[in-house]
Amino acid sequence: MTIQNELTPHQIVGELDRYIIGQHEAKKSVAIALRNRWRRLNASAEMRDEIMPNNIIMIGPTGVGKTEIARRLAKLSGAPFVKVEATKFTEVGYVGRDVDSMIRDLCDIAINMVREEHSSSVQEKAVQRAEDRILDILIPPAPVVLSKVPVITTPGFEMQQGQPAAQVGAASIDDHVLRTRTRDKFRKKLRDGDLDEREIEIEVSSDQSPMLQVFGPMGMEEMGVNMQDIFGNLGGKKSKKRRVPVAEAREILTQAEAQKLIDMDKVTKQALERVQQSGIVFIDEIDKVATRGGAGKSGPDVSREGVQRDLLPIVEGSSVNTKYGMVKTDHILFIASGAFHIAKPSDLIPELQGRFPIRVELDSLTEEDFYKILTVPQNALLKQYKALLESEGVDVEFTDEAVREVAHMAAAVNEDVENIGARRLHTILTTLLEDILFDVPDAMRDDHFLVDRDLVLSKLAEVVENRDLSQYIL
């Protein structure tokens, strides 16, 4: 088995660079960790089991890109990836999610992923079958005229070809030829999309409809039991008839046929394998479950430390029971992240610290970083606003000095009020652009709008300089 993605560490950093400014150390660490998965899978079989993943803790102030790095890594890793918040978990026995559920979520994700892949490999066949089903509805297959003499037929026999000619009237043979011809004509029309608008009645099995959602009682989750599986199958698979346009019917039926063609046992097996060999779990806000000092432990702290203790076996390597089967967590990569403002990594229980041997610190963002964040990444904020206004036919342009000024203000407010990292840029830009976003298209009819330094100053200087105001507005 190989991980689809075989980016080298440099390439991984290069990909991350397209979205995240700076934070080179963190990018480097995750790139190495990701590549090590691939290296391990290509090592000799005996060594493979010995090589353990090196789990990582990313430490850094709020809003500097920790979660963003994880999110981007997920996209480009091609491995099953789940992001969880440590604060969502509680010790077993408390109300909340138990830590095992992160592995179950990971399995769900892997199953979907593998099923998607399988479904694209059977796509062609499914499309064909769906087409046949639609044609069957449009032109029902020729009814077979049997002789008056009662014959014992086995189910399905009537459909068989090559029946004794004596039993089929001459007229019906012509009929048959005609029908085949009509069918071919319709097939062509169908493919050309000529029939897309026409309505037909199809049978859809209701278990496909996402309307039915059954929530299990708390605690059922631990058993890895899906209530939907239990109740969904009560009384068998219900199907109901629906009238839909052919275009939609084609989609529904293709999907249904694809489901039938997929071998779910194989999907499950592959998915579990993938989880165990290349799964990645990102645990955000790990600092929030770190307890400070030994004294005065009470209230929620008990549960927090419990969460850490529950995490240990999973991070270390154990078997978790999921509804798809047992999953071994030994080679799953864990990346934890936290601001560690109040608690320090050393406030985590020692065993857990040992499970995360690699520490990377992310840097606070500077004015220069802000300038780049505004302009460089593919999803840079200014590009986002430009795209928003473009949809109204307005071309908004920011002068370089204006962008520098925004970056400068963001850095200043972060320093004066509170450092919220790059999130500051969001608040500043919305304040700056509020009027134009409101006035387009009603009150502003120009199709070009220039944001220069003067405009930035006139809109924001007062707010930025007045600490009380900026506390509320920015």
Ligand SMILES: Nc1ncnc2c1ncn2[C@@H]1O[C@H](COP(=O)(O)OP(=O)(O)OP(=O)(O)O)[C@@H](O)[C@H]1O
């Ligand atoms: N270095 C960066 N380059 C580009 N964008 C960034 C960077 N840092 C943060 N951002 C942007 O700022 C926003 C917040 O970043 P992110 O969610 O990664 O913060 P975080 O470090 O996880 O903070 P927290 O500790 O509060 O969870 C995101 O929209 C992200 O795109």
Ligand SMILES: [Mg+2]
């Ligand atoms: Mg975060």
